Amino acid sequence: MSVSMSSAPFSRAVVRAMRKLYPPALADNSWDNTGLLLEAPFVPSRPQSNTILLTIDLTRAVADEAIALKSSIIISYHPIIFRGLKCLTLANTQQQILLRLASHGISVYSPHTAVDAAPGGLGDWLADIVTGTRTSYEEFSDAVETPNSKEALDDNDPFTDLKPPPTYTLNHHPSQTSFRLATAASETVTTIPHTRRPIVPQSPDLESHPGAGMGRIVTFSNPQPLPTLLDRIGKGMNNPKGFPIAIPQGRTISDLSISSVGICAGSGGSMLGGLDVDLLFTGEMSHHEALAAIEKGQAVISLFHSNSERGFLTEVLRGQLEGMVEEEWAKIRQEDGENEELREVLEEEFEVLVSEVDRDPYGIVILKSDTG
Known part of the structure; x- marks a missing residue:
């Protein structure tokens, strides 16, 4: 007897919305890898929240953020899978991320070059x-970085000299939620x-x-x-x-x-x-x-x-998704409305969030005069 499995109803609504906004046919499929890259099975006894997390790169920090939010799905602009996989093991850091997300019921969709090509993209x-x-x-005034203050320095940042007076600081572009x-x-x-x-x-x-x-x-x-x-x-x-x-x-x-x-x-x-x-x-x-x-x-x-690329998530994609997902979520609710097992999930509203920890690996080192 076969076991029927599917992803969360809300994740299905999000995938439909993304495919309408940014059809896979727009992507450069000669080298790119777009679409639903990880489809996590839905477990009714452990439902996720109807939350979409938007990110440019799917890193360990972003995965932690999604797990803490109990997100249903991550929209990662860059694909975390580019080439064919012969195995999925914990020895590979990116495969670790995928395995962890699957175990928490979180799916991953990547639109990448379809977003590049689309009008309004x-x-x-x-x-x-x-x-x-x-x-x-x-910027919010309280989000402005003050590198001269000791509180602004990251204790784990190898580019920052904590011995006063500091001679340089490493500054990353602020996360999109600070705007x-x-x-x-x-x-x-x-x-x-x-x-x-x-x-x-x-x-x-x-x-x-x-x-x-x-x-x-x-x-x-x-x-x-x-x-x-x-x-x-x-x-x-x-x-x-x-x-x-x-x-x-x-x-x-x-x-x-x-x-x-x-x-x-x-x-x-x-x-x-x-x-x-x-x-x-x-x-x-x-x-x-x-x-x-x-x-x-x-x-x-x-x-x-x-x-x-990152500012596009806050300024364009979040609003686009809010509108399109609302339409697709209404359709899913109607299609699955008779399923008593899904009643609680279908009654929930949804939220589109932009990652607070996603950032480019490079920052700017700002040199300061040594007055010591």
Whole structure:
């Protein structure tokens, strides 16, 4: 006699919602691995909360966070499984994470490049930043880091010297929950006239998602001073401590004007390399890719890989999911409404949360003068 198993009803609603928002057909399946990567079985005697946890990377810290929240499902932008697995053991740290999550009834879904390609997705979010199309976010005043205070230093941080006076501190980009949506009309940025198009258009085009494709090329109606774009990007990325920029030798930031921008979230070297644009805006590029760009007279801005992606979770994906999951959750409730075993689970509302511990592995070391 076979045993019937399924994932939690709420997890099924979330997977349906993600597939509608970001169809798997949009992903670059020649190398990417997207979709439902871990389907944890539903145990009626130990139900999870109807909570979605959004993250860029599924690390041990994020798994701990999801377990503490009793989340039903994690939406991890980056896939934790890229290649085929011949076994699942505790000897591998990433497999440990998967086994732990399965034992706690937590599923994992990864949309990755489907989000990059979708209209209104990650590529357009970055394009919105450089064109001033978005509404700004601002930090809570109590979330501002104060590296000069001893309380702000991490005792376990090998990059931080705890002996007074400290000569350097390691600063990571703040977690997304330390930001709130600016609602004042005066905080809405005026859109700069421009056109935009994908670098690699989706083929064949999806009727449900017209205009999809990888990367974006933004062309301004009037050239923009590079310092103005830097200010826009800094504010749009929630004021990071700093980010790398490369410009041609013999030029200065203040004398560069930008008429066109090539955009790619994450690692953009291969996609942006052949573009005839003034500025390459991405998460990371190799030394030689950046060198080749400035030799062509281009400027390069890189943000660290996942810092070019993380803000999208709070500013776009969370709101999208709240709307789409509400529709799919209502359908699941109707479909499973006669199942007495699911009555308590189906009566619960849901919540979409953004991880507080997810962060790029790189931080910025800020040097300070030694006054000792």
